[in-house]
Amino acid sequence: xxxxxxxxxxxxxxxxxxxxxxxxxxxxxxxxxxxxxxxxxxxxxxxxxxxxxxxxxxxxxxxxxxxxxxxxxxxxxxxxxxxxxxxxxxxxxxxxxxxxxxxxxxxxxxxxxxxxxxxxxxxxxxxxxxxxxxxxxxxxxxxxxxxxxxxxxxxxxxxxxxxxxxxxxxxxxxxxxxxxxxxxxxxxxxxxxxxxxxxxxxxxxxxxxxxxxxxxxxxxxxxxxxxxxxxxxxxxxxxxxxxxxxxxxxxxxxxxxxxxxxxxxxxxxxxxxxxxxxxxxxxxxxxxxxxxxxxxxxxxxxxxxxxxxxxxxxxxxxxxxxxxxxxxxxxxxxxxxxxxxxxxxxxxxxxxxxxxxxxxxxxxxxxxxxxxxxxxxxxxxxxxxxxxxxxxxxxxxxxxxxxxxxxxxxxxxxxxxxxxxxxxxxxxxxxxxxxxxxxxxxxxxxxxxxxxxxxxxxxxxxxxxxxxxxxxxxxxxxxxxxxxxx
Amino acid sequence: xxxxxxxxxxxxxxxxxxxxxxxxxxxxxxxxxxxxxxxxxxxxxxxxxxxxxxxxxxxxxxxxxxxxxxxxxxxxxxxxxxxxxxxxxxxxxxxxxxxx
Numbered sequence: 414x415x416x417x418x419x420x421x422x423x424x425x426x427x428x429x430x431x432x433x434x435x436x437x438x439x440x441x442x443x444x445x446x447x448x449x450x451x452x453x454x455x456x457x458x459x460x461x462x463x464x465x466x467x468x469x470x471x472x473x474x475x476x477x478x479x480x481x482x483x484x485x486x487x488x489x490x491x492x493x494x495x496x497x498x499x500x501x502x503x504x505x506x507x508x509x510x511x512x513x514x515x516x517x518x519x520x521x522x523x524x525x526x527x528x529x530x531x532x533x534x535x536x537x538x539x540x541x542x543x544x545x546x547x548x549x550x551x552x553x554x555x556x557x558x559x560x561x562x563x564x565x566x567x568x569x570x571x572x573x574x575x576x577x578x579x580x581x582x583x584x585x586x587x588x589x590x591x592x593x594x595x596x597x598x599x600x601x602x603x604x605x606x607x608x609x610x611x612x613x614x615x616x617x618x619x620x621x622x623x624x625x626x627x628x629x630x631x632x633x634x635x636x637x638x639x640x641x642x643x644x645x646x647x648x649x650x651x652x653x654x655x656x657x658x659x660x661x662x663x664x665x666x667x668x669x670x671x672x673x674x675x676x677x678x679x680x681x682x683x684x685x686x687x688x689x690x691x692x693x694x695x696x697x698x699x700x701x702x703x704x705x706x707x708x709x710x711x712x713x714x715x716x717x718x719x720x721x722x723x724x725x726x727x728x729x730x731x732x733x734x735x736x737x738x739x740x741x742x743x744x745x746x747x748x749x750x751x752x753x754x755x756x757x758x759x760x761x762x763x764x765x766x767x768x769x770x771x772x773x774x775x776x777x778x779x780x781x782x783x784x785x786x787x788x789x790x791x792x793x794x795x796x797x798x799x800x801x802x803x804x805x806x807x808x809x810x811x812x813x814x815x816x817x818x819x820x821x822x823x824x825x826x827x828x829x830x831x832x833x834x835x836x837x838x839x840x841x842x843x844x845x846x847x848x849x850x851x852x853x854x855x856x857x858x859x860x861x862x863x864x865x866x867x868x869x870x871x872x873x874x875x876x877x878x879x880x881x882x883x884x885x886x887x888x889x890x891x892x893x894x895x896x897x898x899x
Numbered sequence: 900x901x902x903x904x905x906x907x908x909x910x911x912x913x914x915x916x917x918x919x920x921x922x923x924x925x926x927x928x929x930x931x932x933x934x935x936x937x938x939x940x941x942x943x944x945x946x947x948x949x950x951x952x953x954x955x956x957x958x959x960x961x962x963x964x965x966x967x968x969x970x971x972x973x974x975x976x977x978x979x980x981x982x983x984x985x986x987x988x989x990x991x992x993x994x995x996x997x998x999x
């Protein structure tokens with residue numbers, strides 16, 4: 414055929430603009446999806462991309478991806494993407510839609526994701542009538558994990574967890590999500606469609622577009638359930654699995670519209686924007702003089718500050734508070750900070766530790782696996798974390814003598830009876846603040862004003878503030894004295 | 900144009916590198932003008948193959964195909980003087996064909 418002739422033809426169906434040109438998930442095969450040949454997801458992806466194209470909403474669409482075979486929506490759709498934890502797409506979609514009311518939020522979920530682990534999320538999102546569109550792809554099985562039974566597995570259908578076929582007496586009945594949700598008052602549109610033949614595919618295409626259009630019109634919650642083939646796990650050819658959708662699945666999951674309130678509901682405009690930050694005190698009735706002061710002192714970021722601190726001890730020693738004061742002081746000084754506690758369910762006597770980071774740069778991870786300062790408030794904590802300290806770092810140990818077998822050549826060690834020191838100051842419980850004082854003197858990167866502010870923010874009792882201030886000062890002195898001794 | 904013989908209403912382009920050979924388009928095609936190739940493509944799949952004539956441009960194969968861009972459907976432009984070509988982008992035509 415000559416090119417002259419082809420030029421008389423116009424392209425009417427081609428790759429949707431809402432798809433990326435190339436899928437950069439892996440270096441090779443960037444031109445095709447990761448789906449198996451004949452997978453229903455590919456077909457549904459195309460319907461959704463086409464709907465987004467036709468409605469002209471690519472720039473304001475946020476797609477919430479699921480866990481399952483279709484987890485990689487963000488590699489395919491050139492729209493805003495959030496990939497939610499398993500089953501939580503409706504909850505994430507709720508948050509996204511409420512915080513960005515002008516966007517079009519579409520949840521995309523499979524049947525394992527939506528009807529099993531995420532059953533509560535979809536039920537409540539539907540019941541609240543969240544203004545989102547949900548595309549629910551039902552193939553009756555957990556495909557990505559290798560074919561376990563889902564709540565939607567048909568009676569008698571074999572899976573790796575129902576090798577004799579699903580039995581209603583032990584595994585219950587197939588969950589009819591569309592019928593279930595249609596009993597609620599809030600949903601605006603719920604329809605079940607299939608991919609069983611050309612006619613069904615054409616109807617599915619219209620339904621997907623309608624679900625998105627309902628949201629564009631501000632109508633409310635729409636869900637489209639799509640019966641989709643899974644040739645690989647069903648162990649059928651693509652064509653046979655398509656027939657199976659129509660001939661077998663449809664008997665359990667009849668197609669049709671289960672709820673349509675699109676004509677009755679009033680379109681909802683965009684909700685009012687929330688109050689700005691400076692309006693909040695007024696709304697709460699807080700007088701100007703009661704507002705917290707701003708930062709007392711911002712550290713000049715002349716040098717890079719990067720503290721990785723691990724504080725460990727037994728519960729009740731004030732391990733977490735020590736870390737909190739440090740982080741709060743860093744915050745006041747205008748640094749990036751993180752404080753991550755880690756403890757068991759016991760309120761007292763269990764082990765307890767916290768990760769604290771202070772940095773002049775944004776913090777990548779709040780975890781401190783390789784600390785440059787370790788505060789070990791008892792011996793088990795020392796033994797647990799001693800080897801993790803970065804060479805050149807500091808170990809501050811609460812004890813008269815440092816256990817010989819914990820000695821390391823490549824770290825600085827300061828072992829002092831901090832509890833005894835605190836006891837002499839007035840209360841052994843101030844031990845944590847003595848140790849913090851030592852740490853602050855070692856790190857020497859926070860202004861005293863920030864520490865004072867942090868202490869007053871976190872400790873309400875003036876008696877304790879006074880004691881803790883003395884404890885901090887004593888801790889600083891202890892470090893200086895230790896230098897003179899050497 | 901010298902060729903006055905009646906042209907097909909539609910035309911099909913199949914990207915053999917994107918096609919995974921599931922055969923759904925072969926099943927879906929109302930005029931049955933898509934078959935499977937004998938040769939394997941670069942990745943080892945037998946791919947869909949247009950017979951070369953008879954396409955109506957209905958677009959059903961496109962919607963049945965799970966790959967985003969494996970199939971491109973073209974339709975003969977019906978041009979009248981000074982008019983933009985009429986393009987039917989919806990699936991309305993497809994539904995009619997499907998019920999045939």
